[in-house]
Amino acid sequence: MSRTTGDRRAEIIQAAVEVIAERGYRGASLGAVAERVGLTQQGLLHYFPTKEALLVAVLAARDQWDVASTALHxxxxxxxxxxxxxxxxxxxxxxxxxxxxxxxxxxxxxxxxxxxxxxxxxxxxxxxxxxxxxxxxxxxxxxxxxxxxxxxxxxxxxxxxxxxxxxxxxxxxxxxxxxxxxxxxxxxxx
Amino acid sequence: MSRTTGDRRAEIIQAAVEVIAERGYRGASLGAVAERVGLTQQGLLHYFPTKEALLVAVLAARDQWDVASTALHxxxxxxxxxxxxxxxxxxxxxxxxxxxxxxxxxxxxxxxxxxxxxxxxxxxxxxxxxxxxxxxxxxxxxxxxxxxxxxxxxxxxxxxxxxxxxxxxxxxxxxxxxxxxxxxxxxxxx
DNA sequence: GTCTATAATAAGATAGAC
DNA sequence: GTCTATCTTATTATAGAC
Missing domain, CATH: 1.10.357 (Tetracycline Repressor; domain 2)
Known part of the structure; x- marks a missing residue:
């Protein structure tokens, strides 16, 4: 289902945000992000084919988050x-x-x-x-x-x-x- | 001579500052710093036994630079x-x-x-x-x-x-x- | 003081089974 | 959709020759 896939992607992005906060972008390994959502590094690559693709998704999520929190407050x-x-x-x-x-x-x-x-x-x-x-x-x-x-x-x-x-x-x-x-x-x- | 050693160390610190600027601390490999001063990675480790020791020296150099430029200006x-x-x-x-x-x-x-x-x-x-x-x-x-x-x-x-x-x-x-x-x-x- | 050789990890990415 | 196996490449660090 595309719904499940979207959820999974959102989980991964959230995990990536956390790992980047802890270790920076270069220090944030795909394996560490994957582990946080109960996947292997290779399993994660099914959702984001490269590390850079994941970073792009993190940045896009930030823009959306900005809009949401602006509306909220x-x-x-x-x-x-x-x-x-x-x-x-x-x-x-x-x-x-x-x-x-x-x-x-x-x-x-x-x-x-x-x-x-x-x-x-x-x-x-x-x-x-x-x-x-x-x-x-x-x-x-x-x-x-x-x-x-x-x-x-x-x-x-x-x-x-x-x-x-x-x-x-x-x-x-x-x-x-x-x-x-x-x-x-x-x-x-x- | 301790004079030569000091010069070498200063060169290395300067190179490290440049490489960190280009690639960040985690991205700054000892090899890249060493190459810039015409040494091998192992040669560099003779002056700074670990990567962290080099970082400490870079930070100390900044403090000295601050003092100098304050005096200058x-x-x-x-x-x-x-x-x-x-x-x-x-x-x-x-x-x-x-x-x-x-x-x-x-x-x-x-x-x-x-x-x-x-x-x-x-x-x-x-x-x-x-x-x-x-x-x-x-x-x-x-x-x-x-x-x-x-x-x-x-x-x-x-x-x-x-x-x-x-x-x-x-x-x-x-x-x-x-x-x-x-x-x-x-x-x-x- | 600087090198070669090498150990010990660790990372991103691909291939292909299930 | 997720895994195991594996390739390839980097990296920090050690040992020891010269």
Whole structure:
């Protein structure tokens, strides 16, 4: 059945996300992923013919997950929405870790996820600029425009994730992000 | 001679930095590093008995490099100094890439560089807080304190590096950093 | 100090049985 | 759809000659 096959694939993708979080992409062996869903390495290759095909599926799943969690936590004010996304992320270290590791890895030569992250950051910056424009208009503190603030917003989200993953006790990711929103002149601060 | 040995070790460390930038830590084989300095893999092991020992040396070299470049570009105003560090980094994609990759990798389980980055971020945040206090005093825009702005400053630097490495044409790392300084109420903006 | 030889694993992938 | 068997290639590391 194609239903069963889809379920199996979803299980495998989930397992791959976990193993990548623990050991990175290069360190994530197909055998370790397979074992987690009760398959042999060769059995897994029936669903994803190569390791790279599995990675592509993991990245595609992330995009879908983004859309879903945005819908789930959608509120009226765009920046509020981003703040709740950060709060939500703070409860899901596994996923955050997987994509922090992959994004870092992707800057290496000929990395199979490089094009994905290049494109992803481009549209994330565009989305952030739109969001900032809707929230604050054309003029932001420090003489910034939404387009110039956008890469900073994205950088803060990513950079905080690294610090938080390394030392969750020392870095309150959600609070820090609200601090940044406050810097932009928003009302994200309590 | 111990002089020759030191030179050789320095060469090897430099080669390791390059190979890690290209392929990540797990992807950086000792053979590839050795080849770059005209040695066999086994010849390299004479200088660094294990792969992990070489990584430790790479991390130690980074700390020394930090100190050196700080001295080199030191100016009177602390934040100006950081801005020139970012400008300097924008001319050295190799080093930036190595440590972006290593930092991302380090969040995985039992990674040999994990403790290093954990400590490093701790003191970098402390240093940033001191710098912000010296520059702006106790009160920053958005009701922030130096301690609360510090992780944001560090996050911006790191996050911009990822975006810049992936797409240098789309992200002007130094300009964006100056924009962030402007947000803090500084005069880093032209 | 650097090499050759080699051990010991481990990985991704293919072929083909059931 | 999943397995066993196997190929091929890499990798870290050790032993010991020169």
């Amino acid at each position: 959608g509120t009226t004010w765009p920046l509020e929405m981003l703040t709740s996304l950060v709060e939500y992320n703070a409860t899901r270290p596994g996923i955050v870790q997987t994509f922090t590791v992959l994004a870092g890895d992707s800057v290496t030569e000929d990395h199979p996820a490089r094009a994905y992250f290049e494109e992803r950051y481009r549209w994330v910056r565009e989305g952030a600029a739109d969001m900032l424009r809707a929230e604050f208009g054309e003029r932001l503190p420090g003489g910034l425009t939404p387009e110039r603030a956008a890469p900073l917003l994205v950088a803060v989200m990513d950079g905080l994730q690294v610090q938080w993953l390394l030392d969750p006790a020392a870095v309150d990711m959600a609070a820090a992000f609200r601090d940044f929103v406050a810097l932009l002149g928003g009302t994200g601060n309590t | 030191g100016t009177t105003w602390p934040l100006e100094m950081l801005t020139s560090l970012v400008e300097y980094n924008a001319t050295r994609p190799g080093i930036v890439q190595t440590f972006t990759v290593l930092a991302g990798d380090s969040v995985t389980e039992d990674h040999p560089a994990r403790a290093y980055f954990e400590e490093r971020y701790r003191w970098v945040r402390e240093g940033a807080a001191d710098m912000l206090r010296a520059e702006f005093g106790e009160r920053l825009p958005g009701g922030l304190t130096p301690e609360r702005a510090a992780p944001l400053l560090v996050a911006v630097m790191d996050g911009l590096q990822v975006q810049w490495l992936l797409d240098p044409a789309a992200v002007d790392m130094a300009a964006a950093f100056r924009d962030f300084v402007a947000l803090l109420g500084g005069t880093g903006n032209t």
